[in-house]
Amino acid sequence: MTEPRRRGRPVELDIARVSEVALDLFLEHGYDTVTMDDVARASGHSRRTVFRHFPTKSSLVWASADGFVDALRDHLAAVDPQLPAMDAVREAYVRASAVPEEHWELTRRRLRLIGDNPALLADGVERFHGVDGIIARAVVDRAGVAHDSLVAAVVGGAVVLCAHNAAVWWARHGEGQPGEAIDAALRRLSAGFAAA
Amino acid sequence: MTEPRRRGRPVELDIARVSEVALDLFLEHGYDTVTMDDVARASGHSRRTVFRHFPTKSSLVWASADGFVDALRDHLAAVDPQLPAMDAVREAYVRASAVPEEHWELTRRRLRLIGDNPALLADGVERFHGVDGIIARAVVDRAGVAHDSLVAAVVGGAVVLCAHNAAVWWARHGEGQPGEAIDAALRRLSAGFAAA
Structure with missing residues (x-):
């Protein structure tokens, strides 16, 4: 679940899995209280990697509608x-x-x-x-x-x-x-x- | 249009006039580019006074629907x-x-x-x-x-x-x-x- 630093190559991220992890957190703790940092930590990615794919918290919820x-x-x-x-x-x-x-x-x-x-x-x-x-x-x-x-x-x-x-x-x-x-x-x- | 500082007494503000000033700015320069500071300046109020009545930019537009x-x-x-x-x-x-x-x-x-x-x-x-x-x-x-x-x-x-x-x-x-x-x-x- 950790991310070795690799130069110039963005870390791959399983969009569906990360948004599912986020959904679990939102439902358990409330949408307003969970932060992007919480989502990054729970999904085992860096904050930066999560932000690259999900620029806002709500995009974690709406991604599947894309x-x-x-x-x-x-x-x-x-x-x-x-x-x-x-x-x-x-x-x-x-x-x-x-x-x-x-x-x-x-x-x-x-x-x-x-x-x-x-x-x-x-x-x-x-x-x-x-x-x-x-x-x-x-x-x-x-x-x-x-x-x-x-x-x-x-x-x-x-x-x-x-x-x-x-x-x-x-x-x-x-x-x-x-x-x-x-x-x-x-x-x-x-x-x-x-x-x- | 200037606001003398008065201790403990919030400055009165004409809600309708400020939201009209804001509307003019939004229509002329685009909603995304105008800031709350611009609205404060154009309406002759302090940023703080404007924020007290309009916590967000969109509340300047929706105030009349309250x-x-x-x-x-x-x-x-x-x-x-x-x-x-x-x-x-x-x-x-x-x-x-x-x-x-x-x-x-x-x-x-x-x-x-x-x-x-x-x-x-x-x-x-x-x-x-x-x-x-x-x-x-x-x-x-x-x-x-x-x-x-x-x-x-x-x-x-x-x-x-x-x-x-x-x-x-x-x-x-x-x-x-x-x-x-x-x-x-x-x-x-x-x-x-x-x-x-």
Whole structure:
């Protein structure tokens, strides 16, 4: 677990393992009290190495979401072009959010931490900011809505936040696949909350 | 504009004026480049006085939203108890968001700044976190939805973000009252985005 000093060659680091070690610490001691030094010590890396891969504490929690934007874009491009806009968005979003079953427990713990710490959600909103635009564009393209319309301005954020909060709900209460909760929330957004 | 030193008595500060001075600086030079020192200098206060009222840069932008949570709670309590849940939420939200016409231009500029800076939106999400729960509770109480249901977990965030993004849309494109855009966005959330 120690790092011999090597000139000019950055130390390799197992991103998934370090973020898991950090998650354990955050859940046990509280997100606010754990420092990057604690994470470095517990993972057996130098502070510098950890900072090189995780510039902020919240990036230790959000690292696993890094491929999401690209995955969503790919799935949106692949969805049946005949599907109504919101169905296409829902299908692509659920596919892009898919987590292999062996990672469900880890995902639950991560989502509970985010759900309990508004500062982490806030950081996620900043990280996922580009997703709004991708969804808005899909709705504009598929439904013929004007790109500067009110609907285009609000639909992306609504999808992202509904899907995120559905995932947190799954982590706290849900059985089965996380994708089912996201699917149900986006169906509701599509059909409207009036019947709530 | 200078502050004579007075022992034991905090210097009075015009919250609205200082946040307006800050907004001017942010819009002219960019939110990231302006410092609290710049704001202190331009408003004629000491750095310490400004920090006492505005602990962060983003609080200079969000200060005007401080009364929103209480206003929303009051308006929700006052709305016709016979109204369907989402109509009640919409009416209360539009009333709580009302801005007197003489402040529309200032509000537009503030919302444009927030719209252009995801970090400011992220901070708003953290500040407005309690609003989610207030809306969820209104929907639970009025529509008889279970408090731990998926709908209760997602509806609050969807309302807040739709309303916020509608307000930003109004600041960029809209004519007339900001409340009209918020009203239209929440009607859409209520009726569903499927028809988008």
